[in-house]
Amino acid sequence: MKRLSIFLLTLIACCTTHSLMAQQVEKAQEILSEYVAKRPQEKLHLQTDRNFYGVGETIWYKIYSVIGLENKLSVLSNIGYVELVSPTGKIVNQKINGLYSGVAVGNIELVDSLVEGSYRLRAYTNWMRNDDPDYFFEKVINIGNVRSDNIETKSTVIQENGVDYYLVQLNNINGAAMPKTSINYEFIDGEKTVDKGRESIDPNGQLKIKVTDKNRGKLLLLSFLNPEKRRVKKTINTKAYFSENSIQVFPEGGYILGDELNRIAFKTLNPQGKGIKAKIILLTGSKDTAAQVETNILGMASVPCYISNAESYTVHVKFDDNTEKTINLPAITKSGYSISVNQSSASKLFAQVNLSEDKVNNEELYIAIQHLGNVFYLAKQKATSKNVLFSLTKDKLPTGVFTISILNSNFTPLVERVVFNFNPDRNLPLKLNLDKDSYGKRSKVTTQVEVGNTNDSVRIASLSASVLNLTKYGKDAKDEVSILSSLYLNGDLKGYLENPAYYFNEDGSIKDFELDNLLLTHGWRKIDWKQLDSLNNPVKYEAEKGLRIVGQAKKLGRKAPVPNAQMQLISTKNFMDYIDTTANAEGEFVFDNLIFPDSVKFLVSAKDEKGKKNIDISVERFENPPLNMAKNEPNMLNDVNAAFREQLLAGKLFYSQLENRGLMDKVTEIEEIVVRAERPKVPENSSNLNGPGRADQILTADDLSTCTTLEMCLNGRLLGVMFQGGKAMNTRGMVEMQIVLDGMYVESDMLSTINPVDVASVEVLRNINHTSIYGSYGANGLIIITSKTGRDASRSNFQPRGLLAITPKGISLMKEYFKPAYEVDSKNQFDQDLRTTIHWEPGIVTKQDGTTSFDFYTSDEIGTYRMIVEGVDIEGRLVRKVLDFEVK
Incomplete structure (x- = not known):
């Protein structure tokens, strides 16, 4: 009887424990589902017409905005931001684009004052700012300047008498040495100047600057006058001159478990931060070989090896340039977990959890195949042995990056590993058929497009196409950011991805082993399992359905807010067009869901609950997200003018023709001028809503020093103004003018x-x-x-009571891409057609049957032309297609 009681109590305890665990799993799944619903992942991709430009040209782009792993076009955000970032990290241009059903098109004009160099093109939505900026879209674009610059540089480091010097060779665009002149130089570290000075170049056009501890490896800025007496600026990144080859070690799952078989990944880098081939040997303390492997052209490899707790290990590497290095293997974990993943099977994924002896305790282990909380597979097993194996079929998973999370019974992660799954059904079939096998100069090319399969119910897709003259563009046209790498990889992986196109074959399939090594050597976007219970906290950045104007109403001259202030946003184009809103208890107000073009002026007015205007109004300025300058630093080039000389000169000739014919605006921006005369100075605290000094006529204190009354000073001295009875009258209609004294509207007789x-x-x-x-x-x-001495003069940014003039950034207007047509009597023709971008077609939309077409004309140059088509259909299937054809 006693034994039976013990058995029943044990059974009840087990059932109770099982029930509690089931409830815990159910609760965890509910929290994860809520997380996914409240924190959808938005990703952006930009297709540009090409990757290098000259100043005066235009960057043409199309934005694709999608949601999550399914990559369906996003309706979450209606506003997208595109920024052009200079080599020094300064945002030189920002475009705001209206996203309609997840797509937008735009352009950026490159003004003459841009410094040659590698620029970053970055894109994001306000919602994406809730995550790390590393997951924004970003690509490097090289911009040369042979219009206002015309100077090439070639930079290196030399040694003379044991002393290091920066050596910069300066030539004109034809290769001749630049005449002797003085050059200002400055070394910066972030935003801080660490060294500066002035040096003269020698008769051979060479500039030498001594390397010091202050300026070693820092960004070098040069400024000088070219022979045409135009100010020229150059940027040179000297970091690579003082770096050496390096190796990084990445244990699978982040841990090396002793007395167990471990997979260890390696990444070998050259001084520029790009991959370099190398041979790697893992040595024991007694110099026995435990494992060896050779990295691929991108410097990545992985190898399985048994690691003993009783041994110490070193990693010896011999790089492709015959230099060598030895480092210690990361610390070995004697108590804990590791993971081994096997994806060699086409249909199944195997994940083995390895445990140290003390962790074999019969406790429940859970495996979750998830993407940012969206669980695709969940299973459990008991820790009854040192190796616990899980498996699942792949066909249920979409294409993309997943995280394998091993969790304990409290749903706390023990070890995680990121993997990539390829599902061929998620590729969008695309056929491109040209009307001819080859073409001549100035020939019309008609392209038939067909997407999808015949059994697809709907075959509508949004596509964009760029056609390039490879003679000018270069052989690296394929090795670039694509819609596949942006939405499958960059949106989830952290850090620099060298040559992202390398991992995708021309048919859209992947290089499995190389891609797995990539994932083993990079960080990834994670969820914080411990923070899932804080879902009720609002996100900092909301998804924008339109433009927003956000600000605060405060009591005049004080920090105290004006609660429940009545706010109005008034258009200066039509003062009968306004929007009302009410501030909250803290005086904070929002005008949202607005759509207006760039450079439009508004007035913001405010009244308190008693109708009085003794209110100061402030409006928040847009804060650009931080920029990680290290992310794509290996792609940043020095000496761009020299690297792309022939292409830049051809582009200069072609775009000069466009400007002369009025087909393209001159985008010269005057950056530095010598001021010969000054506008009469107006105090900064002027209440002029146009800005201090923006007026038809100005009189200063010096002009008013000889009069006894202000009326006497002004009478007869103001153009278009007469005084009658002490009142100022506008001669246009002889009507009384409004007097504004320190922001107050007063009567003329004052x-x-x-x-x-x-x-x-x-x-x-x-x-x-x-x-x-x-x-x-x-x-x-x-x-x-x-x-x-007005009572408001102490305020540096004076504004009249209850009124503020603003010019917020609006939706950027896009100009039309010029498309030549070589038909009889056509006006859209060039005398000499030397285009690099032969055609840009961003608005391709297929019909219900999946078909459409577009056409364009070849230029005056023969050779190979390349068509690059990218896009997504309404089911979220992605496609990138590259088609070459000949012009003879």
């Missing part, structure tokens, strides 16, 4: 009471360009008076 000694400036606004911002107050013109 002029006679103002002591001119107290006046800092008088600004007259009569032109509609200056008066329109004032609405009805500006109908008859205004006279803006700023006092030297």
Whole structure:
């Protein structure tokens, strides 16, 4: 009887434990499902017409915005940001694009003042800012300058008498040495200047700067006048000159478990941070070979090897340039877990959890195949032996990056490993058929497009196509960021991905082993399992359905907010067009879901609950996300003008023709000028809504020093203004003008009471360009008076009570891509056609049957042309197709 009681109690305890564990699993799954619903992953890809440009040209791009692993076009965000970032990390251009059903098209004009070099093209949505900026879209674009620059550089480090020097050779674009001149140089580290000076180049066009501890490996900036007396700037990254080959070691799952078979990955890099081939030997303490492997052209490899707790290990590497290095193997874990993944089977994925002896305790182990909390497979086994094996079929998984998470009974991760699954059904079939086998100069090319399979119910896809002249573009046209690498890899992996196109075959399939080595040597986007219970906390950056204007209303001259302030956003184009909203208890207000073009002015007005305007209004400025300058640093080139000389000169000739014919705007931007005359100075605290000094006429304190009253000073000195009865009248209709004194609207007859000694400036606004911002107050013109000692003069950024003029960034307008047509009587022709981008077609949309077509004309140059088509269908299937054809 006693034994039976013990058995029943044990059975009840086991059932209770099993029930509690089942509830725990169910609760964990509920939390993960909620996480996925509240934190969808948004990713962007930009296809550009090409990857290098000259100043004066235009970058043409198309944005694809998708959601999660399924890659379906996103309707989460309607606003996308595209930024062009200079070699020094400065954002030189930002475009705001309206995303409609997940796509947008745009362009960036490259002004003449851009410094030659490697630029970053970055794209993101506001929602994506809730994650690490490393997961934004980013690609490197090389921009040369042979228009306002015309100087080539070739840089290196030399040694003379045991001293290192930076040596920069400066030639003109034809290869002749630059005449002797003085050059200002500056070394920067981040935003800090660490060294600067001035040196002269020698008769051979060479500049030498001594290497010091301060400037070693820092970014070098040069500034000088070229022979045409135009200011030229150069940037040179000197970091690679002082680096050496290196090796990194990555145990599978992050841990090396002693007395167990481990897979260890290696990454070998040259001084520029790119992969270099190498032979690697893992040696025991007694110099016996435990394993050996050779890396691929991108410097990656992995090898299985047995690691003993009783041994110490070193890694010896011999690089392809015959240099060698030896490092210690990372620490060995004697108590813990490791993981081994086998993907060699086409149909199944095997994951083995390895345990140290003390972890073989019969506890439950769970395996979750998940992507940012979206669980595709969940199973459990008991820790009854040192090796616990899990398996699952692959056909249930989409294409993309997954995380294998091994969790204990408390759903705490023990070890994780990222893997890539390829599902051929997720590739979008695409056929491109040209109407001829080959073409002549200025020939029309018609391309028939067909996507999908005949058994697809719907075959609608959004595509974009670029056609390049490979003679000018270069042989590396395939080795670039693609829609496959952006949405399958870059959106989930952390760090620099060299040559992302390497991992995808032309038919869209993958190089399995190389791709797995890539995942073993990179970090990835993770979820924090411990923070899943904080889902009720709001995200910092909301998905934008339109543009937003956010600000705060505060009591005049104070920090205290104005609760429940009545706010209005008024268009200066039509003052009857306005939007109302109410601030919250902290005076914070939002005007959202707005759509307006760039460079539009608005007025923001505010009243408190009693209708008074004693309010200061502030509007938040857009804060650009931080930039990781190290992410794509290996792709950043020095001496771009020299590297792309022939292409840049051909482009300069072609685009000069476009400008001369009025087919392209000149985009020269004057960066530095010598000021010969100054506009009369107006105090910064001027209440002029157009900005201090932006007026039709200005009088300063010096102009008013000889009068007894202000009315006497102004009478007869203001153009288009007459005084009648002490009031200022606009001669256009003889109507009374509005007087604004330190931001206050006052009557005209007050002029006679103002002591001119107290006046800092008088600004007259009569032109509609200056008066329109004032609405009805500006109908008859205004006279803006700023006092030297006005009560509001202490505020550096003075604004009138309850009114603020703003010019927020709006949706960028896109210009049309010029498409020549060599038909009889066609006006769209060139005298000499030397295009690099032969055609750009961003708006390809297939019909229900999956077909469409587009056409273009070849140029005056023979050779191989390359068509690159990318896109996504409504089911989220991705495609990239490259087609070469000949022009004879």
